[in-house]
Amino acid sequence: MASVKGSRSRGIALHAVLVAGLLLSAFPFYWAVIMSTHTSSEIFSYPPKLLPGAHFLENVRNLFDSIDFFGSMLNSLLVAGSVTVLVLFFDSLAAFVFAKFAFPGKRVLFALLMLIFMVPAQLAAIPQFVTMARIGWIGSMTALIVPAAANAFGIFWMRQYMKGAIHDELLDASRIDGANFLRQYWHVALPVVRPGLAFLGIFTFMGQWNDYAWPLIALTDPDNVTLQVALSQLNGTHGTTDYGMVMTGALLALVPLLIVFAIGARQIIGDLAKGAIR
Amino acid sequence: MATALEKPPATAERSAAARPRTGLRRHWHLYAAISPFYLLFLAFGLVPVGFSLYLSLHRWDGLGPMEWAGLTQYRYLLTDIDFWSSIGNTIVIWALATFPMIFLAMVTAVLLNSAVRFKNVYRFAYFLPNVTSVVAVAIIFGSVFSTNFGLVNALLQAVGLDQVAWLNTPWGIKVAIATLMTWQWTGYNAIIFLAGLQTIPGELYEAARIDGAGPVQTFFRITLPLMRPMLLFVLVVSTVTGLQSFSEPQVLLQNTANESTYSGGPGHAGRTMVLYFFQQTFDNNDFGYGAAVAWGIFLVVVIFSIINWRLVQRRGE
Numbered sequence: 332m333a334s335v336k337g338s339r340s341r342g343i344a345l346h347a348v349l350v351a352g353l354l355l356s357a358f359p360f361y362w363a364v365i366m367s368t369h370t371s372s373e374i375f376s377y378p379p380k381l382l383p384g385a386h387f388l389e390n391v392r393n394l395f396d397s398i399d400f401f402g403s404m405l406n407s408l409l410v411a412g413s414v415t416v417l418v419l420f421f422d423s424l425a426a427f428v429f430a431k432f433a434f435p436g437k438r439v440l441f442a443l444l445m446l447i448f449m450v451p452a453q454l455a456a457i458p459q460f461v462t463m464a465r466i467g468w469i470g471s472m473t474a475l476i477v478p479a480a481a482n483a484f485g486i487f488w489m490r491q492y493m494k495g496a497i498h499d500e501l502l503d504a505s506r507i508d509g510a511n512f513l514r515q516y517w518h519v520a521l522p523v524v525r526p527g528l529a530f531l532g533i534f535t536f537m538g539q540w541n542d543y544a545w546p547l548i549a550l551t552d553p554d555n556v557t558l559q560v561a562l563s564q565l566n567g568t569h570g571t572t573d574y575g576m577v578m579t580g581a582l583l584a585l586v587p588l589l590i591v592f593a594i595g596a597r598q599i600i601g602d603l604a605k606g607a608i609r
Numbered sequence: 610m611a612t613a614l615e616k617p618p619a620t621a622e623r624s625a626a627a628r629p630r631t632g633l634r635r636h637w638h639l640y641a642a643i644s645p646f647y648l649l650f651l652a653f654g655l656v657p658v659g660f661s662l663y664l665s666l667h668r669w670d671g672l673g674p675m676e677w678a679g680l681t682q683y684r685y686l687l688t689d690i691d692f693w694s695s696i697g698n699t700i701v702i703w704a705l706a707t708f709p710m711i712f713l714a715m716v717t718a719v720l721l722n723s724a725v726r727f728k729n730v731y732r733f734a735y736f737l738p739n740v741t742s743v744v745a746v747a748i749i750f751g752s753v754f755s756t757n758f759g760l761v762n763a764l765l766q767a768v769g770l771d772q773v774a775w776l777n778t779p780w781g782i783k784v785a786i787a788t789l790m791t792w793q794w795t796g797y798n799a800i801i802f803l804a805g806l807q808t809i810p811g812e813l814y815e816a817a818r819i820d821g822a823g824p825v826q827t828f829f830r831i832t833l834p835l836m837r838p839m840l841l842f843v844l845v846v847s848t849v850t851g852l853q854s855f856s857e858p859q860v861l862l863q864n865t866a867n868e869s870t871y872s873g874g875p876g877h878a879g880r881t882m883v884l885y886f887f888q889q890t891f892d893n894n895d896f897g898y899g900a901a902v903a904w905g906i907f908l909v910v911v912i913f914s915i916i917n918w919r920l921v922q923r924r925g926e
């Protein structure tokens with residue numbers, strides 16, 4: 332299409348754009364890493380510190396002394412892991428129905444789902460606590476997992492994704508072969524929507540991992556909480572906030588999230604050649 | 610919400626609706642498959658929604674007895690200049706953030722989907738704004754837009770323009786908040802588009818290349834039309850979440866606000882609808898009116914979403 336020289340200069344321009352985006356995206360994160368290696372007073376000194384300091388291990392030690400880091404991380408893994416698995420299953424199943432089948436009441440039910448999606452989240456907290464207390468789930472991880480097991484966002488996302496990804500001919504062929512609904516879902520739909528599931532999985536896990544307001548209300552035992560709630564206990568426990576330690580905690584809490592992203596993102600672009608413009 | 614591409618033709622749907630009982634029996638597995646979401650909403654969502662409706666018809670300070678107020682709080686809401694100005698602020702900020710964000714996300718996704726090296730590194734970097742600690746983000750953006758020492762003003766001066774008191778003027782505040790939102794969510798939307806690009810069969814691009822189509826033509830003739838379901842998703846989700854934004858303005862303006870963290874900065878120029886809800890509910894302890902505000906927000910979000918849905922859905926179909 333173009334000469335070797337032309338495509339090379341285009342490649343350089345391409346990388347220039349992508350690197351500019353990379354620097355913009357990554358700089359605040361880099362700076363958060365830097366903050367975690369300094370003491371609180373160093374962080375707010377002038378000029379601002381742009382290179383790593385020597386206090387990272389000290390911050391880590393203070394952090395582990397202040398909160399039950401690994402215990403609360405285990406709770407977070409349990410909640411975020413369970414919710415992600417449940418959401419991936421329930422949302423993709425419902426989305427498959429909305430994207431590919433006709434049945435009475437479909438439009439009304441979908442409109443209702445979208446309306447529920449638009450209800451401001453701030454309305455819920457107080458009455459939800461009352462409901463949970465009545466069932467007796469307050470203080471346990473169940474209060475975090477069960478209400479989050481299916482959501483409108485994921486169903487809407489998977490429906491949009493399946494409209495493009497699952498071709499009707501495939502479904503027709505499998506129907507002629509005698510596949511029932513569940514078989515179609517498992518063997519025809521799921522294999523072709525892996526990038527869509529990967530996106531939903533990454534951001535469901537992340538949303539649960541970072542959720543703070545509801546766990547803070549629902550987990551009444553301060554010794555049995557999720558990681559974000561434990562981290563919030565660091566703010567001002569000794570009168571002033573140790574920002575170096577707080578940043579270290581926030582950063583270490585990201586490690587599982589980054590691992591989940593690294594695994595999930597690989598599913599989004601499976602094989603390199605597919606759909607590529609060369 | 611017309612869906613033109615549904616499988617069995619409309620006649621089948623109509624005849625099924627005419628015989629509801631057989632329809633229900635024949636389609637029971639479909640209803641069962643979508644039921645978990647609705648059952649969870651009945652169990653955990655309906656009570657909060659009902660309670661807030663009930664609350665919006667009462668005056669309540671959170672402690673004392675509730676006082677029946679009927680529709681007076683909704684009537685007041687319609688004439689509340691502060692609420693209307695918060696709607697204006699929200700929509701301006703939303704528009705300033707959303708359109709650049711969708712454009713940049715689409716460009717990023719297409720670039721990353723082409724055969725470029727170090728793809729994993731870029732993808733990882735673009736994910737970082739979504740997980741960077743709020744504290745670090747607040748400090749950095751606060752200093753980027755600072756009037757005297759800020760990076761933006763330094764750049765403006767370098768090219769001979771006047772400094773702008775970003776966090777002190779109505780438009781400066783909105784631009785700063787919108788920039789923060791764009792920074793935080795572009796990578797997220799790029800990942801959505803990237804996933805969507807995987808549904809386009811490679812043969813289509815192959816055929817376009819053989820027909821001699823350039824990259825721009827390929828984008829507008831193949832990529833964009835086939836990405837419409839994704840575009841609809843991104844636009845509707847940005848509408849629903851963007852119109853309910855509060856963490857971005859709160860993070861950015863918390864140090865400039867004199868009265869409370871929910872005030873939205875000097876002149877309330879960054880006070881979004883949800884910040885106004887927080888202010889009424891938790892600063893003024895006016896829980897009843899706060900609930901009415903929340904339902905006002907809901908209505909604005911629904912209207913806006915329907916408009917956006919129609920816009921994307923109708924064009925070209």
